[in-house]
Amino acid sequence: MPTELIIRRNEYQDSMVLMQINHKVAALPGVSRAAVLMATEPNKQILADYGFTSPEITGAKTSDMVIGLETNDDATLNEALELIDRLLVEKVKTRGRGRRFATLAAAAEAVPESSLVLVSTPGQFAAREAQRAIALNKHVFIFSDNVPLDDEVALKKAAGEKGLLVMGPDCGTAIIDGKGLGFANRVNPGPVGLIGASGSGMQEICVLLDAMGLGISQAIGLGGRDLSEPVGGATCRRALEMLAQDPASACLVVVSKPPSPKATRDLLDWASRSGKPVVLCLLGLEPATAGLELPSGVHLAASLEQAALMVGKLLGKGPAPWRREEIQTELDRAAADQARRLASGQGNLRGLFSGGSLCYEALALLRGRIGPLFSNLHLDGVENASPGQTPEGHLLLDLGDDEFTMGRVHPMIDPSAVAQRILSEAGDPQTAVVLFDVVLGHGAHPDPASLLVPALKAGQALAAEAGRHLICISHVCGTEQDPQELARQTQALQEAGCLVCASNQQAVQLAESILTENEL
Amino acid sequence: MNQQEYSQPLFGQPLKVINVGLELFYNALLAQKADVVQVDWQPPAAGDQQMVGLLDRLLD
Numbered sequence: 001m002p003t004e005l006i007i008r009r010n011e012y013q014d015s016m017v018l019m020q021i022n023h024k025v026a027a028l029p030g031v032s033r034a035a036v037l038m039a040t041e042p043n044k045q046i047l048a049d050y051g052f053t054s055p056e057i058t059g060a061k062t063s064d065m066v067i068g069l070e071t072n073d074d075a076t077l078n079e080a081l082e083l084i085d086r087l088l089v090e091k092v093k094t095r096g097r098g099r100r101f102a103t104l105a106a107a108a109e110a111v112p113e114s115s116l117v118l119v120s121t122p123g124q125f126a127a128r129e130a131q132r133a134i135a136l137n138k139h140v141f142i143f144s145d146n147v148p149l150d151d152e153v154a155l156k157k158a159a160g161e162k163g164l165l166v167m168g169p170d171c172g173t174a175i176i177d178g179k180g181l182g183f184a185n186r187v188n189p190g191p192v193g194l195i196g197a198s199g200s201g202m203q204e205i206c207v208l209l210d211a212m213g214l215g216i217s218q219a220i221g222l223g224g225r226d227l228s229e230p231v232g233g234a235t236c237r238r239a240l241e242m243l244a245q246d247p248a249s250a251c252l253v254v255v256s257k258p259p260s261p262k263a264t265r266d267l268l269d270w271a272s273r274s275g276k277p278v279v280l281c282l283l284g285l286e287p288a289t290a291g292l293e294l295p296s297g298v299h300l301a302a303s304l305e306q307a308a309l310m311v312g313k314l315l316g317k318g319p320a321p322w323r324r325e326e327i328q329t330e331l332d333r334a335a336a337d338q339a340r341r342l343a344s345g346q347g348n349l350r351g352l353f354s355g356g357s358l359c360y361e362a363l364a365l366l367r368g369r370i371g372p373l374f375s376n377l378h379l380d381g382v383e384n385a386s387p388g389q390t391p392e393g394h395l396l397l398d399l400g401d402d403e404f405t406m407g408r409v410h411p412m413i414d415p416s417a418v419a420q421r422i423l424s425e426a427g428d429p430q431t432a433v434v435l436f437d438v439v440l441g442h443g444a445h446p447d448p449a450s451l452l453v454p455a456l457k458a459g460q461a462l463a464a465e466a467g468r469h470l471i472c473i474s475h476v477c478g479t480e481q482d483p484q485e486l487a488r489q490t491q492a493l494q495e496a497g498c499l500v501c502a503s504n505q506q507a508v509q510l511a512e513s514i515l516t517e518n519e520l
Numbered sequence: 521m522n523q524q525e526y527s528q529p530l531f532g533q534p535l536k537v538i539n540v541g542l543e544l545f546y547n548a549l550l551a552q553k554a555d556v557v558q559v560d561w562q563p564p565a566a567g568d569q570q571m572v573g574l575l576d577r578l579l580d
Contacts, residue, residue, distance in 0.1 A: 012562045014542045063563040095543065096550045099557040107538045107559050114557070115528055118549075120541030121561050128576070129540050129561075137528050138538070143545070165530060177535045179554045182545065186552075218531060246531050413544070442548040483551070 001032065001070055002077050007056050008065040012038060013088065015122070018065075019409045021087045025069070028083065030076035035068040036084060040122050042146070046406055062122065104129060108136045118181055119168075120144055126169060127151035134158050134166075141181050142168030142223065149230055152223070156234040165242070166235055171221035172199035175206070182221070183412055185441035186481035190215020192311055193249030195239045197222040197256035200355025201283065201304055203439060203477055204504055205253060208308035210479040211502060212317050217248040227259035227267070237270050244274035251314050253307055255281040257360065264292070271298045277314050281307035283357060284364035284379060304361055305505040322502035331510055334499055339514045341469035346432040349511055350425040351396030352418050354411035355477065355504075358437045359398040362508045370394060370515050376401050390428070394515075396435075397421075412439050415448045419455035426459030426470050433471045434459070435511045437504065438489060440478030447484060449492035456496040471514060472498040475507035 018036050026034040035050045037043040039060035047057055052068035060066060067084060071077045101107040108114065117133035119126050123146030130140045134155065147169035159166045167174050167181075173196070174181040178189055185203055187210050194216060196202035202219055209216065220239040227233045236254070243249045252274060259267065264282070271278040272295035279299045282290075287300040294300060301307035305320070312318040321327075349370070353359035360377055367373055367381040372393035374385035385391050387403055397404070399411045399418060411417045418436055425431045438448050445451070456472050463470035474493050478486040490500050501507035537556040539546040549556040 014544075014561075016542050016544045061563070091543075096547050096558065098546075098550060101557060101559050102562070104538060104540055104559055107540075107557050111536060111538065111557055114536040114538050114555075115530055115533070116535060117538045117540060118545055120539075120545055122563075125563065128564075133538075133540075139528065139530050143541070164528065177531060177533070179535050179537075179549065179552050181537075181549075242531065248531070442552065443544060 001072065002074055003033075003070045004067070004077055004081075005052060005054055005056065006067040006081075007039070007060050008067070009061075010063050011065045012063050013065065013091070014120075016409065016413070017091050021084060023409070023414070024087065025080050025083055028076065028080055030072040031069065031080055032072070033068065033070035034080065035066065037066050038062060038122070039064045039066050040124070049406075062124075104132050104136070108138070115139060116141060116176065116181075118143065123147050123169070127155060130155050130166065131158070134162065134164055137162065137164070139165045140167065141174055141221065142166065142171055143182055144168070145170035145224075149225065152225060153230055156226075156231060160234060160238065165220070165238055167221040168223035170225070171223040173202050173219065174221040175216055175219035177218070180442040183439070183441055183443040184219070185210070185477075185479050186483070187479055188215035188481075189217065189248070191217060191248065191250035191315060193217045193243035193246060193252045194219040195222065195236060195243070195252065195254045196220070197224060197227055197236075198283065198357035198360075200437075200439060200477070201255040201281070201357035201361070203355065203441065204304045204358060205255060205281070205308050207477050207479050208305060208320070208322075208503055209311060211321055212308065212312045214312065214315060214317055217246060218243065222256070227256055227263045229260055229262065233259070233263055233266055233270075236267065240270045240274050240278075244276060250276065251311050252276055252278045253281065253311060254278065255304065255307065255357075256283070257357075258282040258285045268292070268295055268298060272296070279307050279310045279314070283361050303365065303505050304357075305503045320503075322506060328506075331499060331501065331506070332513065335471075335510050335514050336517065338469065338471045338499070339517050342432050342471070343468045345429055346468055347515065348428070348430045349394040349396070349433045349435060349515055350421075350428075350431050351394075351511075352421050352425075352434065352436040353396065353398050354400050354415065354418060355437050355439050356398045356400050358475070358477070358504045359396055361504055362396055362435070365505060365508045366394070366396075366512060369512055376403060412444045415445055415451045419451045422452070422455040422472075423459050423462070426462050429466065429468065431470065433473060433511050433514055435473045435507060436475075437507075438474055438476045438478070438493070440476065440482040440484040440486060440489065442483070444484065447489075449489045453492055453496040456493070456498060460497055472496075473501065473507050473511050474498045475501045475504045477504070
């Protein structure tokens with residue numbers, strides 16, 4: 001089995017481009033192992049995990065490209081190398097037409113009126129670029145993760161002194177003056193100002209509000225650590241101040257996992273000072289048991305859907321179209337009908353999520369109601385699931401989490417990981433329900449249904465051959481204006497036998513009703 | 521309420537972005553007809569971390 005290890009010095013390509021190339025090369029018949037990566041420290045570990053180690057790799061720099069290939073024969077090896085070169089050239093040829101610069105400094109000099117820098121470099125270099133941006137008086141959106149905490153604290157302090165906003169690090173979503181940054185749905189402008197530490201949480205609220213005819217003024221991402229003790233909610237505080245002063249924002253929403261008690265107190269304080277109604281959605285926090293004293297004008301929602309409904313009520317819009325009686329009745333009827341077709345022994349839920357916050361919310365909604373619950377996410381009442389382990393109970397996975405995306409593209413961009421998982425879970429005789437999200441919008445896959453439908457059909461056929469019935473429930477998180485076309489995605493999934501819900505909570509409740517009806 | 525004036529207003533005016541990194545985000549902004557330019561980011565000092573530190577101290 002010929003193995004080739006090539007180091008191309010000073011040939012940098014971004015990680016997304018390389019992963020797509022990696023995917024295509026690995027799919028060539030006769031290729032048993034393929035890795036095309038830049039030689040960053042995390043990637044050297046991935047290469048080692050794939051079985052590619054050598055002193056050359058150890059000594060390679062972050063600007064060096066590493067190509068590792070193991071194939072059946074030399075002819076395939078050559079084919080693979082040719083494919084890599086062809087794809088690299090294609091990438092250059094199909095690049096977006098527009099102005100390109102070698103450095104941030106050069107771009108800032110050419111476009112001095114630019115207001116924001118979007119940073120998505122490897123994590124070890126992100127703070128440096130963000131620092132430069134702040135020095136140039138630009139606001140920053142940092143998509144990169146693995147940025148040292150100390151750097152985040154320093155960046156937000158420097159930005160704060162200049163009245164600049166730092167969204168992130170590890171920030172996936174924002175909408176500023178109608179333009180989506182990172183992964184964001186296409187929405188109308190409107191009176192709701194959104195702030196979120198949870199990307200998919202923000203996306204869910206945006207699409208639900210859109211369905212109720214409410215638009216977004218601004219959606220500000222905080223990044224995963226902003227509301228932690230060391231960072232102290234620096235961006236959250238500034239975002240609330242900015243939205244308080246923004247005439248286009250009439251009602252504000254903050255979505256996050258529950259922060260520490262101190263951060264929660266601060267959040268309530270800042271929210272009350274905004275002078276506008278604020279809906280807080282602290283995923284997993286039950287308002288009834290939280291024991292929080294809410295200042296006037298501040299409301300606590302138990303879920304993302306509830307947050308959207310509360311906003312609707314505050315702004316005189318509603319009810320939720322996706323909960324219209326005829327829609328809900330039909331979903332319930334179809335679910336009960338499918339539940340009757342389950343074989344004995346089928347009792348498990350398999351939740352497959354590309355939106356981390358949607359998975360988190362699902363767990364929060366289900367705990368104490370069905371069990372036992374397993375996940376790669378951590379919540380009280382949920383047990384930890386190690387990769388490759390088949391737990392005795394219900395499993396809900398965030399497939400966008402680091403352990404699943406090492407060397408792979410995020411499932412929002414490429415849902416084939418979700419499709420593969422649907423098929424493998426369908427083969428488990430105890431699986432009753434497969435529940436998954438489909439997140440649309442900018443940055444996401446152009447046609448997720450095209451990848452998911454074949455897996456759904458194959459999974460259902462696999463179950464049917466063995467005398468079982470596979471129930472598929474999907475939540476499509478999207479708007480009519482999204483490039484993937486919400487109606488078309490929904491229809492394709494329904495035609496494949498999937499029960500499709502417009503909210504995460506609706507999908508989770510449907511799954512729960514099936515499982516509790518069929519208590520085995 | 522802090523009435524600090526922002527050195528650079530962010531809201532209420534057309535967003536002008538400099539994208540440093542993934543083509544994916546540059547393309548997404550182009551698709552929205554946003555005002556965006558792309559920085560073809562490369563690791564500085566050919567990826568030599570030590571050199572990066574030295575250069576930064578010289579230039580800043």
